[in-house]
Amino acid sequence: MTPRTPVRALTCATALLLALHPMALSARDNGAIVGWGSQVVVRASLQQELVSLSAGGGHSMGLRADGTLVAWGDNREGQCQLTSATPGCIAVSAGLNHSLALLADGSLRASGDNLYGQCELPTPGSPPVAISAGYFHNLALLADGSLCAWGDNIYGQCELPEPNSGFIAIAAGGVHSLALREDGRIEAWGSNGDGQCTVPLPNSGFTAFAAGANHSLALRSDGVLAAWGANDHSQCLIPFPNEGFISLAAGSRHSMGLRQNGSLEVWGDDTFQQLAVPQWAAPFSTIAAGFNHCLAISASGPCQAWGANSLGQCLVQEPDPEFVAIAAGYEHNLGLRADGSILAWGYNGFDQCTLEGANTDFVAVAAGGNHSLALSRWGRVQVWGCNDDGQSTMPDPLALFTQVTAGYEHSMALRVNGSILAWGNDGSGQCEVPAPNQEFIAVAAGWYHSLALKADGSLVAWGDGAFGQCELPDPNQDLLAIAAGDGHSLCLRADGSILAWGLNSVGQCDVPEPNADFIAVAAGRWHSLGLKADGSVVSWGDNSWDMLPAIQPDDDVVAIAAGGFHSLALRGRSQTAIEPGPRGLPEFAPVVIRSVTPNPFNPETQLEFDLRQAARVHMRVYDIAGQLVSWQPAGPYAAGLHRIRWDGLTRSGMPAASGVYLIQLDDGRGHVAVSRATLVR
Structure with missing residues (x-):
């Protein structure tokens, strides 16, 4: 007998997974992917x-x-x-x-x-x-x-x-x-x-x-x-x-x-x-x-x-994988390691898990219906998998980009100049970016609709609007992050509340109270997730595959992602909350962020960090959707206390929007430290 036809899942959100070091959890728990729902990791x-x-x-x-x-x-x-x-x-x-x-x-x-x-x-x-x-x-x-x-x-x-x-x-x-x-x-x-x-x-x-x-x-x-x-x-x-x-x-x-x-x-x-x-x-x-x-x-x-690995049955993680980002697609998943390589698992009928060429130097990933995208540190976009609607044919391979996102059958990328490139299935107009195509800072591709966030904190939406998912919020301002599902849209406001609208057939737009203190959102096909500042996860909507978790603050979640019928989270603690050990550093921690000041900040902030031994440190800044905002090589530094500055600019030199950012320091040996910073323009 043959197994039932697999349910295929789509996500439009990529979650940042921070590779942290031993706190209350073991070292193997930090930077590792855990999941529930239709696929378990x-x-x-x-x-x-x-x-x-x-x-x-x-x-x-x-x-x-x-x-x-x-x-x-x-x-x-x-x-x-x-x-x-x-x-x-x-x-x-x-x-x-x-x-x-x-x-x-x-x-x-x-x-x-x-x-x-x-x-x-x-x-x-x-x-x-x-x-x-x-x-x-x-x-x-x-x-x-x-x-x-x-x-x-x-x-x-x-x-x-x-x-x-x-x-x-x-x-x-x-x-x-x-x-x-x-x-x-x-x-x-x-x-x-x-x-x-x-x-x-x-x-x-x-x-x-x-x-x-x-x-x-x-x-x-x-x-x-x-x-x-x-x-x-x-x-x-x-x-x-x-x-x-x-x-x-x-x-x-x-x-x-x-x-x-x-x-x-x-x-x-x-x-x-x-x-x-x-x-x-x-x-x-x-x-x-x-x-x-x-x-x-x-x-x-x-x-x-x-x-066969169509449902992750062969996914056996390696020790200390130190994932920094993850994307959940229709029935496949991508994980981005701290070393810039990509791990892919799940359904591979369209080679969406088969990355050709050098598997290195990537900074962001996105998974669509049956295709995948990756952004290199050099700003180039690589696409592979199903190409029935041209979603894997990059129309401008020489352009430089800062973000990628994948819908069901279409793809989008944000150029360094703030304009959006969209390609693939355009049956609902989801690839027709409204004019003026400029000053965008974030993109999110849904099933058949698209969302984009402007530098002034306003939202633009286009494509399928049958369920009102493209109707703009009122007031259309002070928005920090966006996510799109199959017929519904999510926005995170600067005050920490979540706005949800569109298809609400199973309560995917009914944000639970208290609607406050959120720092990240993720939209699955018909379910939604919100991450709170205390590390707890709130979920609502479709629970047909038990993808709505009960995660409390002591679970120390630092990032979330929602697939079509499954959800992912990363456990860990912010290193700024660690009490120094007798030698000034937490045990086993090669790099520690001591402070971020000022925080909140405008226009720039400074990190004070400690090194156990000499290292060439790199700084990466991510937004709460998991997209790389800024990358700065630095060092080498001697062992001891040092300072590094983020000027609040993106890699393209544009001012970053108001919002919560995650600043990561990497010592080049696979050890990282992460802290949050809030930019208020």
Whole structure:
């Protein structure tokens, strides 16, 4: 069977993700992306110390040594929501679009798709000791050696064999089931359309097995594998030599076998490069096969993932990624690292995650429907991905720009002279920038409409206005930031309040009270986010995929982003709030901002910062939409206390608009410090 057609998400906001250093959170938490909703991203620190893995249709799960769970990838059915409710977990199993967990007390937990009752947990007379999730059904091995099955039973996959006793292992496949008896025999039942339930003879001496979509694998006590069932992609053609295997896993149409020496064999379907084993990470200790992707734990600890990644199921973050910006597209995402490189993940059907050329020196990213944009430090724009409407054909490749934004099928970029270039789908006039095309300081592309902010704090809107999303606010002044969704628009005012208008079908324009103290906004397709100065996040609108988070001030969020059906945030603390240690610097912090004065300021401000060792420091200034406003090379500086000034000008030499800015100092070694400053013209 095939998974449901993915829901594709669009965002029109790019959020600045500040790479901070250790405070209350661990170093791995800072500068890392976390997310919720239709796609889940897990911090790298949570993907450490994994002891077992399970891979589903479009999501992945891991069990840590302390009994906690992590899950990442597709969450459109809530299949990644087990993690907060499963302390003391001892086993986990991922189905096609649901998840199953077994706790130490013998209780079960389930989340995700419940179309066939697969998440309606039974109450067996004996406690479960093992679990296995199939596409739409589940198996549980009970302490007394009997089996329990529930969920989809169209092919009889839940009709247990007799006698229902003496079992020691289970495996649930697409629409068939396997169980191992104490005497080494395998019982197989359910769909047998491809012979996946016809166990080869002799049916004895088996110690482990795995069930794929329509094929089965088994391991004999002598380390030899057996395979039967569908072989349309050679998933049953075991590699030579067939010996020395200690573990196995079956995906939809591919198979995995782990040898005693830690080497890994993968065979069968290679449509999504499932056979591209990261051999550099060998030896491996644990493996898991998803619908079209693979997971493995290397002996050194990190989790490796490869194969299909349309929903982030293979996104395993590297330690200390130090992201500085992120963009969420229709069904893909971009992350900008502090070193200027881009990480892309998610749906790649139009190569929107395939960046060609040198992956370096970028300062901003934007993700559209199925295309991507990136702005280099030199002011050049690079576009790739779907080009059906010309949205990936840059009409003026030699011009210099300061910002980029991506709509569903159109793109926009802000020139250094304050004019806007728009291209791509113009069916609603979203690329027809109103005259005079000048003095703009910010741009935001919605589904089929566009917004732009002038230097005087006023708004200009054009394109599709069917829901009133292009009607200008009254008074049209003192605006600091903008964001556009699918039919609605958001503005952040200088007084910290948010104005929302346009389509309000699910409350996406109903800003919760108190509407005050906001410093950033983000618009998803039909939901909205606001970041407050205390680090809390307020969300409203569509919550069909649980993308409205409950984030409090002590979560220390410093940036937000809203996708079509998911949301992202970055946790961290402003370094200006750190108390100096006994040597004058916080422990492990190579660079610290001591003060920003004056703050608020007009026309310029000065940063006082401390260096633990000599470094060549660079200063970058971002607005609260994540766009690079100013970049200033400086240094080298000796160790000690120094000062650096921002004159309140953009990279093009124009005065920056009133608003909240994030000033980042980078010591060139991957260490950064960030502080906020408010410009009041």
